[in-house]
Amino acid sequence: xxxxxxxxxxxxxxxxxxxxxxxxxxxxxxxxxxxxxxxxxxxxxxxxxxxxxxxxxxxxxxxxxxxxxxxxxxxxxxxxxxxxxxxxxxxxxxxxxxxxxxxxxxxxxxxxxxxxxxxxxxxxx
Numbered sequence: 001x002x003x004x005x006x007x008x009x010x011x012x013x014x015x016x017x018x019x020x021x022x023x024x025x026x027x028x029x030x031x032x033x034x035x036x037x038x039x040x041x042x043x044x045x046x047x048x049x050x051x052x053x054x055x056x057x058x059x060x061x062x063x064x065x066x067x068x069x070x071x072x073x074x075x076x077x078x079x080x081x082x083x084x085x086x087x088x089x090x091x092x093x094x095x096x097x098x099x100x101x102x103x104x105x106x107x108x109x110x111x112x113x114x115x116x117x118x119x120x121x122x123x124x125x
Contacts, residue, residue, distance in 0.1 A: 004031035019069040031058035063117035
């Protein structure tokens with residue numbers, strides 16, 4: 001599982017998003033990973049540390065922030081179905097059945113991108 005900071009950098013890079021730094025910093029703090037402020041010399045906890053209930057909200061908030069600041073010409077916003085979005089986000093092997101089903105229910109591009117970015121499939125790639 002990617003750490004919040006690595007996930008955030010990857011999501012910004014692949015979408016071309018540029019959210020406000022102050023808001024992103026606040027959400028990264030809520031996710032338990034403030035840049036340049038590791039809890040000890042070992043760094044931040046890894047693995048499932050940001051897969052708990054408290055950090056799940058922060059992950060969705062960060063995903064929405066990234067989706068909302070993604071440029072209008074980004075392929076990630078214009079992907080109209082699950083497979084196209086998986087390709088645009090470079091998710092190897094595409095979506096799991098549950099993520100694919102959830103994405104199929106969404107018509108709004110921002111909602112679809114938010115869910116895709118926050119999904120375990122993207123977090124784990």
